[in-house]
């Protein structure tokens with residue numbers, strides 16, 4: 001019997017030392033030390049043995065059982081440590097490391113970023129932001145803005161016309177954001193300070209014109225508004241965009257819906273308004289002029305107010321005897337081109353990441 005005990009012990013020890021998981025060890029424990037295993041069975045039978053055998057067999061069986069239990073316990077602890085280590089290695093998170101930045105991160109398109117920057121500037125000056133329809137009636141796009149019935153901008157070569165409902169008014173893709181001047185006044189009583197960003201459309205396509213582009217309209221209507229208020233507002237805008245040293249100048253111009261009308265120039269930020277660079281070369285940005293044309297503006301023509309019917313919403317209405325206003329329209333693409341030195345308008349729309357990622 002003692003020989004059998006030693007045999008069982010040797011076999012079990014071999015198996016335990018080769019076990020490579022906690023599950024396998026538990027299985028071995030049941031097989032060798034469990035209720036129905038041979039070794040415990042022998043221990044239970046010790047009482048029935050002859051007295052001279054009893055002590056020796058009992059001792060050997062007990063020693064074997066204890067040795068196996070100790071061995072299993074040690075092996076369980078060892079394997080548990082190894083398994084924990086492996087699982088920690090597999091999905092280790094070192095919370096003390098700085099976060100890994102995402103490999104690719106999106107950015108705003110340069111036109112969106114520029115539009116938002118301009119909106120922020122005018123918000124800071126007390127203007128609110130409004131938006132309007134891109135498909136517009138001829139009434140708001142031309143008639144209410146004082147365009148004569150024969151104005152060339154109405155030609156089908158200069159404006160995209162859209163088929164409207166039968167018997168309805170003529171529709172166009174708006175050629176400027178200015179139609180929102182009358183719409184904004186219809187919706188709000190004076191005083192009114194509003195900027196209107198948005199897409200506009202004209203059938204032009206070359207390095208400085210695309211069929212779709214973006215404008216920001218500005219309109220201020222209040223009492224005692226003069227051209228000086230316009231100039232002050234645009235000076236603030238020019239300095240916010242192009243630098244604190246900038247100056248603006250107004251040149252007489254003509255627009256149907258402003259009187260007087262002006263073209264607004266900002267002193268060139270590249271040559272500091274000198275027209276030439278430090279090495280004496282002519283400034284390429286302003287072409288030696290020292291000034292950059294940035295937008296068109298003017299005092300709102302009193303005729304425009306006559307197209308704003310007084311309603312409950314805009315009471316007491318827009319009486320040109322009591323109120324004045326100024327308006328401007330600027331091209332978002334043009335501002336971004338000047339600011340970033342972009343040579344060709346079409347680059348904005350080609351979606352070439354080598355271009356877009358620079359901004």
Ligand SMILES: [Zn+2]
Nearest residue numbers: 268271283286
């Ligand atoms: Zn210059």
